[in-house]
């Protein structure tokens with residue numbers, strides 16, 4: 199990596215934050231599964247310091263805080279899939295892992311790296327948007343204490359590879375409201391292969407389904423069909439408070455496809471993405487309705 203002059207692998211959060219806030223900033227390295235290919239392709243920005251955060255204590259835990267599941271930034275996709283707490287309180291996130299890369303990559307890829315890389319095709323972004331997640335960001339204050347702020351997922355992503363995180367901030371955790379007993383959730387990923395593929399599109403659905411079978415709190419998030427993950431709010435409104443039937447499912451699928459802003463790129467044309475989205479939203483909704 200010829201972009202950097204120094205390498206640091208601190209064990210304490212404050213050391214990491216001090217390094218990040220230093221002159222010229224730093225490139226943060228977690229699992230490296232995005233960073234290394236970007237470096238080899240010559241797409242990495244220059245910074246004097248490569249900051250490896252993998253040894254920083256306390257960033258790889260999974261815990262419940264009241265009604266919120268708190269997942270440390272260094273938790274890998276494989277750890278999240280296997281975590282009893284994630285399976286119980288955010289089952290949607292555990293299922294994403296099954297469609298994420300390969301076992302080898304899942305063992306290195308961190309939750310925080312996926313979020314901070316902010317690719318429109320990042321597989322965790324749509325589930326986190328549908329789950330109303332919050333991101334915990336830490337930086338060092340002038341007096342040496344740690345400043346923490348929480349940013350809701352809505353509005354966190356500002357463009358491909360861009361977020362509201364400032365250069366001196368480290369993502370420390372992802373906070374997800376614990377799923378209620380009536381939560382229905384799905385993650386679908388469209389690509390050219392079943393495994394080891396970057397999403398052509400992705401869709402995440404979360405809805406509560408009461409005893410009367412009416413849906414509430416409907417969240418339908420779409421990925422890789424706009425510069426940032428987006429909610430299909432028109433489709434959500436068509437389903438909210440209803441017992442979805444064939445007509446409303448078809449209308450919601452059409453509304454989701456109409457709301458998307460896909461582009462042509464190496465993976466698919468905009469036309470194909472919109473068609474795929476329409477068909478997959480329809481199939482996903484039918485699957486939830488009929489179970």
Ligand SMILES: Cc1cc2nc3c(=O)[nH]c(=O)nc-3n(C[C@H](O)[C@H](O)[C@H](O)COP(=O)(O)OP(=O)(O)OC[C@H]3O[C@@H](n4cnc5c(N)ncnc54)[C@H](O)[C@@H]3O)c2cc1C
Nearest residue numbers: 226228229230231232233299307308311312314320321369
């Ligand atoms: C073969 C292969 C297959 C893949 N398949 C998929 C897939 O199916 N789905 C998918 O979504 N992705 C996939 N990826 C991309 C990648 O694995 C994921 O995005 C992964 O989650 C990135 O995590 P990481 O820990 O490796 O991040 P890194 O590469 O270490 O970092 C990624 C970015 O985030 C920044 N960063 C990391 N942690 C923090 C932090 N705590 N605070 C601030 N900034 C931080 C880094 O500076 C860098 O800019 C694949 C990659 C490869 C090589």
